[in-house]
Amino acid sequence: xxxxxxxxxxxxxxxxxxxxxxxxxxxxxxxxxxxxxxxxxxxxxxxxxxxxxxxxxxxxxxxxxxxxxxxxxxxxxxxxxxxxxxxxxxxxxxxxxxxxxxxxxxxxxxxxxxxxxxxxxxxxxxxxxxxxxxxxxxxxxxxxxxxxxxxxxxxxxxxxxxxxxxxxxxxxxxxxxxxxxxxxxxxxxxxxxxxxxxxxxxxxxxxxxxxxxxxxxxxxxxxxxxxxxxxxxxxxxxxxxxxxxxxxxxxxxxxxxxxxxxxxxxxxxxxxxxxxxxxxxxxxxxxxxxxxxxxxxxxxxxxxxxxxxxxxxxxxxxxxxxxxxxxxxxxxxxxxxxxxxxxxxxxxxxxxxxxxxxxxxxxxxxxxxxxxxxxxxxxxxxxxxxxxxxxxxxxxxxxx
Amino acid sequence: xxxxxxxxxxxxxxxxxxxxxxxxxxxxxxxxxxxxxxxxxxxxxxxxxxxxxxxxxxxxxxxxxxxxxxxxxxxxxxxxxxxxxxxxxxxxxxxxxxxxxxxxxxxxxxxxxxxxxxxxxxxxxxxxxxxxxxxxxxxxxxxxxxxxxxxxxxxxxxxxxxxxxxxxxxxxxxxxxxxxxxxxxxxxxxxxxxxxxxxxxxxxxxxxxxxxxxxxxxxxxxxxxxxxxxxxxxxxxxxxxxxxxxxxxxxxxxxxxxxxxxxxxxx
Ligand SMILES: Cc1ncc(COP(=O)(O)O)c(C=O)c1O
Numbered sequence: 001x002x003x004x005x006x007x008x009x010x011x012x013x014x015x016x017x018x019x020x021x022x023x024x025x026x027x028x029x030x031x032x033x034x035x036x037x038x039x040x041x042x043x044x045x046x047x048x049x050x051x052x053x054x055x056x057x058x059x060x061x062x063x064x065x066x067x068x069x070x071x072x073x074x075x076x077x078x079x080x081x082x083x084x085x086x087x088x089x090x091x092x093x094x095x096x097x098x099x100x101x102x103x104x105x106x107x108x109x110x111x112x113x114x115x116x117x118x119x120x121x122x123x124x125x126x127x128x129x130x131x132x133x134x135x136x137x138x139x140x141x142x143x144x145x146x147x148x149x150x151x152x153x154x155x156x157x158x159x160x161x162x163x164x165x166x167x168x169x170x171x172x173x174x175x176x177x178x179x180x181x182x183x184x185x186x187x188x189x190x191x192x193x194x195x196x197x198x199x200x201x202x203x204x205x206x207x208x209x210x211x212x213x214x215x216x217x218x219x220x221x222x223x224x225x226x227x228x229x230x231x232x233x234x235x236x237x238x239x240x241x242x243x244x245x246x247x248x249x250x251x252x253x254x255x256x257x258x259x260x261x262x263x264x265x266x267x268x269x270x271x272x273x274x275x276x277x278x279x280x281x282x283x284x285x286x287x288x289x290x291x292x293x294x295x296x297x298x299x300x301x302x303x304x305x306x307x308x309x310x311x312x313x314x315x316x317x318x319x320x321x322x323x324x325x326x327x328x329x330x331x332x333x334x335x336x337x338x339x340x341x342x343x344x345x346x347x348x349x350x351x352x353x354x355x356x357x358x359x360x361x362x363x364x365x366x367x368x369x370x371x372x373x374x375x376x377x378x379x380x381x382x383x384x385x386x387x388x389x390x391x392x393x394x395x396x397x398x399x400x
Numbered sequence: 401x402x403x404x405x406x407x408x409x410x411x412x413x414x415x416x417x418x419x420x421x422x423x424x425x426x427x428x429x430x431x432x433x434x435x436x437x438x439x440x441x442x443x444x445x446x447x448x449x450x451x452x453x454x455x456x457x458x459x460x461x462x463x464x465x466x467x468x469x470x471x472x473x474x475x476x477x478x479x480x481x482x483x484x485x486x487x488x489x490x491x492x493x494x495x496x497x498x499x500x501x502x503x504x505x506x507x508x509x510x511x512x513x514x515x516x517x518x519x520x521x522x523x524x525x526x527x528x529x530x531x532x533x534x535x536x537x538x539x540x541x542x543x544x545x546x547x548x549x550x551x552x553x554x555x556x557x558x559x560x561x562x563x564x565x566x567x568x569x570x571x572x573x574x575x576x577x578x579x580x581x582x583x584x585x586x587x588x589x590x591x592x593x594x595x596x597x598x599x600x601x602x603x604x605x606x607x608x609x610x611x612x613x614x615x616x617x618x619x620x621x622x623x624x625x626x627x628x629x630x631x632x633x634x635x636x637x638x639x640x641x642x643x644x645x646x647x648x649x650x651x652x653x654x655x656x657x658x659x660x661x662x663x664x665x666x667x
Contacts, residue, residue, distance in 0.1 A: 011534065021503060021530045023459040025555035025580055027562065167465055173456060180458045185581040187557060284503045284530065285456060297477035298508030299455040 005251045007318065012201020012288075015324065017317035020200040022287050026180070029187045034202045036107050041209065046102065053098045054213065057131075058088050060095075062214075064221035064378070070348040077231065077371035079364060081351070081381040082218050082246065091354065091383030092214060092242045093124035097193055099210035101128035104191035111135040111190045115179040117144055117172035117238065118309035118356060119151025120383055121195030126160035136160040139178040141171040144308045151387050169302040172238075172312045176286050196239025197316030200287030204316050211245025218378050219249055226376055232257040232367060235380035236359040237277070237330065238309045240316035242382035247328060257329065260319060261363045263305035264332035274303035276315050277323050277330040290317040306335040306391070307355035309383075337362040342385065342392070354383035355391065403496040403524045404549050404572035407446055408607040408628060417665050418573075418629025419444065419620075420609055421636055421658060422500065424451035424467035425484055426476025428640055432647050436654065437488050441495050443655045444662035447609075449527070449631060452481050452501030459529045461584035463634040466641065478505040478514070482521040489522030498525035498551060498572075506539075515542040525549040525572040533569035540569060549573075556580050556596055560603055567604035576600060576610045576627060584634030588613035590622055597626045617657075617664040624665055632661065 012018045020030060040046040054060040063086065067079045084092040097114075104112060112129045114136070116122030122138040129136035138155055142164040145152055155162050168174040176198075183192045197204040197211075222230050233250060235243035237260040250256045265273035273279065276291040283292040285300060293301045293313040305311045322328035333341070338355060341362030346352045353361055357380070364379050371377070385392070393400050401409070411418055421440050425433050437448055453471035457464060478501070485497050499518065506514045506528065518526065526543055533540070533552055540550040549572025554563060556579060566574055578593050579585055593610060600608055610623050611631025624630035636654050643650035 019535050020532060021535060022532065023529050023555075023577075024532065024553040024558060024562075025577060027532060027555075028557045028559070167462075167469075168455060177456050177458045181461070181582045184459065185585065187580055281508075283507045286458070287530070289507075292504070294504060294508060296508060297479065298505035299472065299477070300504070 007321065008201065008205055012205065014318050014321035016282070017290050017320040018201055018204055018288050020287065021284050021289065022200050023184060025184045025187060026200070029183070030200055032107070036103055037202050037206050040103060040106060046106065050099055050102055053102070054095065058094050058098060059086065060213065061217045062086050064218055064225060066225065067349050070344065071368065073348055074365060074368040076368040076373065077375040077377045078373065079368055080222065080225070080230070080376060080378045082214060082378055084214060084242065084380060084382050085351070085353065085357070085384035089120070089124045089127050090386060091120040091124065092211060092245060093121040093195060094127065095213055095245070096195065096207050096210040096241060097121070097124040097128045100191070100193045101132055104134065105132055107191065109189060109191035111186065112193055113137045113139070113179050113182050113190055114193045114195060115139045115172065115175035116195060117175070117311055118307065118354070119144065119148040119155065119387060120309060122160070122162070123151050123154045123158070125193050126155040126158035129160065130158045137182065138162050139165050139175040139182070141165050141169070141174050143170040144172065147391055148308055148387055150390060171303070172308070173300065180286070196241040197244050197318060198239045198286055198288065198314055204288065204318055207241050208244045208248055208318065211241050212248045214242065214245035214380065215247060215249035218246060222376065222378060229253055229256055230378045231255070231371065231375040232259060232377045234259045234261065234360045234364050234367065234377060236261045236310060236356050236382060237315060237319060238312050238356060239314070240319045242380050244316060244318055246378070246380045251327060258327065259363060259367065260328055260330045261359045262330060262332045263307060263310035263359055264334040265304035267334050268332055272304040273332070274305040274310050274312060275332045276313060277319060278332045282320065285314050288317045290314050290320045306338060307359070309354070309356040310359065331363055333359040333362045341365060351381070352385035353381055354385050355388045357382045402547055402549055402572065404447065407496050408573060411446065411628065417624035418446040418609060419658065419662055419665055420447045420449055420629050420631045421445050422449040422451055422631055422633030423636055424453055424464060424471050425481040426453060426471030426474055427467040427637065428470045428644055428647060430474050430476055430480065433484050434487055436651055438492070439651055439655050440658060441492060443658040445658060446629065447496045447498060449498045449500045450481060450485060452478050452499055452505055454502040454505060457502065459582055461582040461634060463584045463637050463641065467637045478509060482517050482523070485523055486521035496524040497522065498527055499523055500527040501529070503528050503531045511539050511542050515546050515548065518543070518548055519546040523548055525551045527551040527553070527575060529553065533565055536569065544571070551575055553577050554600060556592060560599065563600050563603035567606055570606065573607040573609050573628065574600070574604060575631065576608050578610050578612045578623065581612065583612055585613050588619065593623060594626050617661045620661045621664040
């Protein structure tokens with residue numbers, strides 16, 4: 001693929017994937033959003049305000065950190081960590097919510113809704129809503145409310161209303177369903193901030209564009225640090241926003257290999273996982289066509305992952321396209337492998353990663369030793385592990 | 401002429417409005433649905449909308465969500481829904497049956513496979529909530545060549561252009577979603593529906609069935625008179641839910657409600 005990459009098309013298609021598959025009531029607000037997004041993407045004033053927020057509020061650019069000790073220990077490629085964990089609120093999610101909130105304000109919307117899994121997107125949304133003085137409602141599966149209670153408290157502190165969703169599997173996909181139901185009911189004043197590169201067009205492209213700052217900075221920082229492009233990129237894939245944010249600015253750089261890491265839960269063979277690209281099939285859910293975890297009847301299957309942020313049966317349509325074209329490679333990491341990645345980074349570098357990001361760490365531990373010492377890997381450290389302290393302590397039998 | 405077109409023409413000629421019940425196939429149990437369909441015909445309904453249960457019913461309120469969950473607990477599926485419809489068609493050649501559901505079960509079966517199976521089962525129309533006409537070209541063509549009407553939805557915020565698009569893309573009837581919200585919502589506004597129907601009528605000659613939020617005979621009559629028919633869903637399914645341990649009672653209450661609506665519509 002040396003030709004110019006120019007996805008999606010006008011109707012939001014990445015090859016057969018993407019598109020707009022929603023109930024009729026959502027067509028007008030999606031058209032309105034699409035128009036606003038295309039208008040402001042080219043508006044110098046909007047861009048300037050976004051850049052200023054990213055610098056002074058989020059704390060960008062985030063560092064590209066050379067994990068020297070860990071690289072030496074693994075005995076292969078040089079590992080660089082893109083430190084999205086150092087952003088305000090502790091993950092990459094804020095890059096997107098800052099952008100969408102500015103759009104919401106420009107569009108005159110007074111009410112913000114969001115879905116969340118790990119709670120990082122919910123916190124990032126509640127944060128920008130507080131700053132702009134907008135009403136905020138966050139939908140979260142009741143299973144996730146229990147396992148990410150710290151983030152639930154943060155959202156409430158920030159003034160958001162957190163609604164525990166009791167339907168279906170009570171995780172991220174059900175939170176998305178409930179957010180869509182809210183949006184259908186309150187279309188006139190409500191802006192739906194989707195937290196990943198899923199949903200109907202223009203969300204997959206728009207969220208990617210807001211997250212692409214990760215890859216743009218990484219490219220420049222890598223050139224400064226090593227004098228050349230990286231050889232491989234590694235990022236975890238839930239919906240796929242931190243991964244596409246890192247990958248996108250490198251898509252036309254064919255020498256750069258891209259690895260998206262899905263959650264294999266108890267193992268792909270057990271069926272208890274969250275890896276639609278590795279073990280799913282194309283279908284339609286939540287507004288777009290993509291790889292899904294579904295049974296022969298097209299019913300969505302319950303997913304499993306130790307990390308709430310990866311516990312989703314779909315994946316952004318652009319990843320489906322990058323998989324089919326072979327431009328990116330998708331691999332999977334089990335819960336127990338992810339825990340190894342979690343402990344390795346914590347003990348070797350003094351950085352406690354989110355359980356989501358730990359999947360990327362674990363894959364890099366397999367990849368780095370197969371590469372030479374003068375090659376480089378950039379891993380997206382998409383978030384910090386503070387939110388997972390309770391889960392980890394409980395696994396170790398410790399009551400906090 | 402399709403069974404749906406014939407039905408709406410007959411209704412127009414006799415000056416009556418269509419009564420269209422919606423139930424979810426397999427709720428509360430798979431063996432409930434077929435006798436319920438026959439009983440509804442006896443109660444005087446004109447078209448039956450049969451809901452295909454889906455794991456993620458994004459456009460539905462809690463009542464129909466739970467109906468889907470109950471049906472899925474009994475392994476109900478698109479395939480089995482079609483089997484029930486085929487069974488119904490063996491002894492009823494007159495009542496149009498419309499499938500209503502979400503796209504993914506149809507994607508899993510394959511558009512062509514689905515269109516063939518639906519034709520064999522005697523299905524007359526298909527309404528797929530999360531499939532707007534822009535993405536429906538292949539699907540519509542496959543259905544239409546088999547004499548099945550692709551039915552599309554309109555909403556309170558649909559523009560004139562949108563109405564004309566549905567007019568061109570769909571057949572059988574247009575389903576007007578009478579409020580911004582999910583099925584079973586409680587904020588139906590008659591004056592709004594009346595205004596909107598004027599706009600819709602100006603842009604399509606297809607019959608318009610109105611649904612979402614209709615719960616009683618009086619509202620049904622008022623709503624039906626604004627269009628060509630009325631769809632009742634959550635109000636019926638609530639009867640199932642209130643009588644989970646006594647399906648016969650549920651059936652009786654549904655028949656009673658439909659008969660009272662029929663009476664209100666015709667007088
Ligand atoms: C730290 C972190 N990384 C990754 C993800 C997964 O999302 P995505 O695949 O969109 O980056 C989440 C989601 O909650 C997260 O909190």
